[in-house]
Amino acid sequence: xxxxxxxxxxxxxxxxxxxxxxxxxxxxxxxxxxxxxxxxxxxxxxxxxxxxxxxxxxxxxxxxxxxxxxxxxxxxxxxxxxxxxxxxxxxxxxxxxxxxxxxxxxxxxxxxxxxxxxxxxxxxxxxxxxxxxxxxxxxxxxxxxxxxxxxxxxxxxxxxxxxxxxxxxxxxxxxxxxxxxxxxxxxxxxxxxxxxxxxxxxxxxxxxxxxxxxxxxxxxxxxxxxxxxxxxxxxxxxxxxxxxxxxxxxxxxxxxxxxxxxxxxxxxxxxxxxxxxxxxxxxxxxxxxxxxxxxxxxxxxxxxxxxxxxxxxxxxxxxxxxxxxxxxxxxxxxxxxxxxxxxxxxxxxxxxxxxxxxxxxxxxxxxxxxxxxxxxxxxxxxxxxxxxxxxxxxxxxxxxxxxxxxxxxxxxxxxxxxx
Amino acid sequence: xxxxxxxxxxxxxxxxxxxxxxxxxxxxxxxxxxxxxxxxxxxxxxxxxxxxxxxxxxxxxxxxxxxxxxxxxxxxxxxxxxxxxxxxxxxxxxxxxxxxxxxxxxxxxxxxxxxxxxxxxxxxxxxxxxxxxxxxxxxxxxxxxxxxxxxxxxxxxxxxxxxxxxxxxxxxxxxxxxxxxxxxxxxxxxxxxxxxxxxxxxxxxxxxxxxxxxxxxxxxxxxxxxxxxxxxxxxxxxxxxxxxxxxxxxxxxxxxxxxxxxxxxxxxxxxxxxxxxxxxxxxxxxxxxxxxxxxxxxxxxxxxxxxxxxxxxxxxxxxxxxxxxxxxxxxxxxxxxxxxxxxxxxxxxxxxxxxxxxxxxxxxxxxxxxxxxxxxxxxxxxxxxxxxxxxxxxxxxxxxxxxxxxxxxxxxxxxxxxx
Numbered sequence: 117x118x119x120x121x122x123x124x125x126x127x128x129x130x131x132x133x134x135x136x137x138x139x140x141x142x143x144x145x146x147x148x149x150x151x152x153x154x155x156x157x158x159x160x161x162x163x164x165x166x167x168x169x170x171x172x173x174x175x176x177x178x179x180x181x182x183x184x185x186x187x188x189x190x191x192x193x194x195x196x197x198x199x200x201x202x203x204x205x206x207x208x209x210x211x212x213x214x215x216x217x218x219x220x221x222x223x224x225x226x227x228x229x230x231x232x233x234x235x236x237x238x239x240x241x242x243x244x245x246x247x248x249x250x251x252x253x254x255x256x257x258x259x260x261x262x263x264x265x266x267x268x269x270x271x272x273x274x275x276x277x278x279x280x281x282x283x284x285x286x287x288x289x290x291x292x293x294x295x296x297x298x299x300x301x302x303x304x305x306x307x308x309x310x311x312x313x314x315x316x317x318x319x320x321x322x323x324x325x326x327x328x329x330x331x332x333x334x335x336x337x338x339x340x341x342x343x344x345x346x347x348x349x350x351x352x353x354x355x356x357x358x359x360x361x362x363x364x365x366x367x368x369x370x371x372x373x374x375x376x377x378x379x380x381x382x383x384x385x386x387x388x389x390x391x392x393x394x395x396x397x398x399x400x401x402x403x404x405x406x407x408x409x410x411x412x413x414x415x416x417x418x419x420x421x422x423x424x425x426x427x428x429x430x431x432x433x434x435x436x437x438x439x440x441x442x443x444x445x446x447x448x449x450x451x452x453x454x455x456x457x458x459x460x461x462x463x464x465x466x467x468x469x470x471x472x473x474x475x476x477x478x479x480x481x482x483x484x485x486x487x488x489x490x491x492x493x494x495x496x497x498x499x500x501x502x503x504x505x506x507x508x509x510x511x512x513x514x515x516x517x518x519x520x521x522x523x524x525x526x527x528x529x530x531x532x533x534x535x
Numbered sequence: 536x537x538x539x540x541x542x543x544x545x546x547x548x549x550x551x552x553x554x555x556x557x558x559x560x561x562x563x564x565x566x567x568x569x570x571x572x573x574x575x576x577x578x579x580x581x582x583x584x585x586x587x588x589x590x591x592x593x594x595x596x597x598x599x600x601x602x603x604x605x606x607x608x609x610x611x612x613x614x615x616x617x618x619x620x621x622x623x624x625x626x627x628x629x630x631x632x633x634x635x636x637x638x639x640x641x642x643x644x645x646x647x648x649x650x651x652x653x654x655x656x657x658x659x660x661x662x663x664x665x666x667x668x669x670x671x672x673x674x675x676x677x678x679x680x681x682x683x684x685x686x687x688x689x690x691x692x693x694x695x696x697x698x699x700x701x702x703x704x705x706x707x708x709x710x711x712x713x714x715x716x717x718x719x720x721x722x723x724x725x726x727x728x729x730x731x732x733x734x735x736x737x738x739x740x741x742x743x744x745x746x747x748x749x750x751x752x753x754x755x756x757x758x759x760x761x762x763x764x765x766x767x768x769x770x771x772x773x774x775x776x777x778x779x780x781x782x783x784x785x786x787x788x789x790x791x792x793x794x795x796x797x798x799x800x801x802x803x804x805x806x807x808x809x810x811x812x813x814x815x816x817x818x819x820x821x822x823x824x825x826x827x828x829x830x831x832x833x834x835x836x837x838x839x840x841x842x843x844x845x846x847x848x849x850x851x852x853x854x855x856x857x858x859x860x861x862x863x864x865x866x867x868x869x870x871x872x873x874x875x876x877x878x879x880x881x882x883x884x885x886x887x888x889x890x891x892x893x894x895x896x897x898x899x900x901x902x903x904x905x906x907x908x909x910x911x912x913x914x915x916x917x918x919x920x921x922x923x924x925x926x927x928x929x930x931x932x933x934x935x936x937x938x939x940x941x942x943x944x945x946x947x948x949x950x951x952x953x954x
Contacts, residue, residue, distance in 0.1 A: 360951035367953035487949030509942035523928035530906030534786035
């Protein structure tokens with residue numbers, strides 16, 4: 117990367133910042149009009165998008181990318197329809213900036229209220245999935261923000277084809293195309309420079325592997341909203357309804373094992389271990405799940421492999437699960453504290469006391485009682501759509517909807533009061 | 536700094552993290568009991584604190600620190616009483632974790648609500664003022680957090696004397712003293728290592744000069760809540776009530792010029808410039824304020840010094856002000872956009888339209904209509920107490936009260952629902 121590139125990228129960010137000001141002041145109808153223009157642009161340009169995607173997929177195959185990565189990269193006609201559907205769904209959501217917040221009058225007569233505002237400019241850093249180029253931009257736009265999208269080089273042509281559609285959707289509605297900027301460069305050194313532009317960019321949201329996210333955190337001067345991984349557990353309490361617990365276990369582990377809200381660990385209270393574990397193991401194995409267990413667990417399930425600390429902390433994203441048997445409720449909470457990732461933790465229990473203790477004592481962005489970890493998702497929790505998940509507590513914790521792309525400013529109205 | 540120091544500091548952070556879990560689960564009465572024990576400890580140990588402070592002040596004088604710095608460092612009997620008062624005021628505030636948030640039932644029957652939780656462990660990095668060691672810790676405690684306080688070396692003995700009081704207050708109430716940890720080391724390299732411990736610390740709040748804050752932002756892997764500086768403006772609109780505008784100007788600039796919500800700039804609409812500026816200049820000069828102006832301003836006030844771009848962006852924190860005359864409302868907003876710091880911006884206007892446009896279009900954490908910038912303060916806005924001010928939009932924007940030291944987790948309760 118040379119100085120010229122850096123100057124060019126700064127200018128692009130400045131343009132996005134300027135364009136974002138117009139988006140921030142756009143009314144809900146104007147913003148939805150852009151979303152519907154984008155639906156139209158996707159339909160009109162689907163052949164171009166599919167051809168661009170084909171180029172990316174061919175290159176990815178040549179480069180020997182994993183089948184899973186190629187799967188996430190590939191767009192077909194159904195994929196384009198899903199993008200259109202996502203746009204329509206975002207358009208239907210209530211406008212987050214229209215919320216009226218309460219006003220208070222201070223003893224000196226000044227009126228104080230808060231007003232919801234966009235964050236400004238969002239930098240999204242992601243890998244593979246070109247649908248992010250549609251969906252993240254739609255959420256940014258709906259919440260009044262500008263967005264800079266920095267996708268992976270494996271999706272370069274697909275992302276550029278989608279960018280052309282966004283540019284048309286914006287200009288057709290009288291907005292500057294820089295409001296949604298898809299970067300042409302996927303250079304990593306350039307990304308590092310971008311991460312220092314905290315006067316131009318308000319927040320960075322990285323989505324991808326833990327390595328990418330840690331790199332962003334270590335190099336960014338801009339606030340980062342992130343989640344490293346989802347190591348979610350089901351704790352089967354001694355008072356659990358065992359058939360219910362088994363349902364949660366099978367659903368959490370096997371319904372879609374490759375996602376972050378899938379279960380990666382099972383914690384069993386020793387008093388119900390012999391009643392629960394053999395049946396649970398058979399049911400998991402019947403679904404093709406490989407089990408690892410602590411020494412106590414292996415007394416009941418001698419045929420399974422031994423689990424150590426590294427496995428307890430591992431996000432398998434596959435049909436594998438680690439099992440630990442604990443002496444007490446307290447030990448279960450401590451285990452989650454040590455190995456959980458702050459994503460989602462579930463208890464199966466019939467004890468109101470233990471349910472309440474679990475809700476209060478377990479440190480995770482989503483704590484659940486007698487429900488599947490798979491509900492830990494913006495759509496399922498009623499947020500409408502999800503820009504990502506935060507496992508740190510600053511700004512947002514857990515699945516993030518439109519509101520997490522906003523902030524609040526104070527508005528003070530007086531009649532000349534002084535201090 | 537050697538490996539041994541780093542290991543020791545990590546262990547300290549781990550202890551604070553553990554101690555913070557007990558504070559997070561403490562009820563409001565328990566937390567207030569610690570605050571009142573601290574009031575008692577300050578009274579019992581005031582001679583020790585004053586003697587420790589004397590050592591610091593003597594050293595500061597030897598080291599040639601500025602008078603302003605020594606003033607901020609010095610504690611007298613009144614200062615200790617003010618600390619006691621601050622503790623009692625924090626105790627009186629409503630407990631932020633007691634708030635009950637709304638619950639919704641999803642179509643599948645799961646009940647979803649949010650629950651307010653502490654952030655966990657706060658790292659406070661600050662200079663001079665030893666009262667921060669009392670007040671920041673009180674706010675952290677009240678909101679259920681552990682805190683690590685890293686003060687400046689100039690306040691070392693004062694901070695350690697206050698730390699001893701906190702330790703007594705915590706242990707007297709059955710809490711681990713590590714819940715409020717005042718670091719003994721003020722080594723900068725050690726601070727840089729601390730800033731990488733994002734698994735142990737949830738947020739960093741730096742308070743001090745812009746240099747210190749930029750250093751923290753550039754080196755931290757932990758989220759930072761910060762404000763670089765307060766460059767606040769008063770815009771006198773063409774429709775302003777001029778005597779009212781003059782009150783706001785004099786109050787904002789001169790009532791306490793050394794604080795971040797003091798006015799640093801005056802923006803005047805050209806149509807009222809000749810009616811307003813001469814009188815405003817005389818009133819400011821009568822208070823000893825030095826004026827700088829743009830070329831248009833100097834046509835009316837030829838005797839004042841010329842202002843350039845650097846002066847427009849400067850936080851004087853002194854009896855100095857820069858003045859710009861603008862052609863239009865739009866130019867005023869653009870000027871604020873370019874030179875403001877996102878802190879506080881004020882309009883004096885009698886036009887409802889311009890007031891609304893100012894509220895909507897000006898990007899600042901506090902926007903005010905016809906009120907003094909000096910109200911931009913946690914106490915004045917009704918937040919009760921202030922841990923700091925944020926001029927970036929992530930997590931908190933503007934003066935931060937107890938709520939900004941908390942987050943929210945999702946709580947899901949079901950009866951065995953699966954996906």
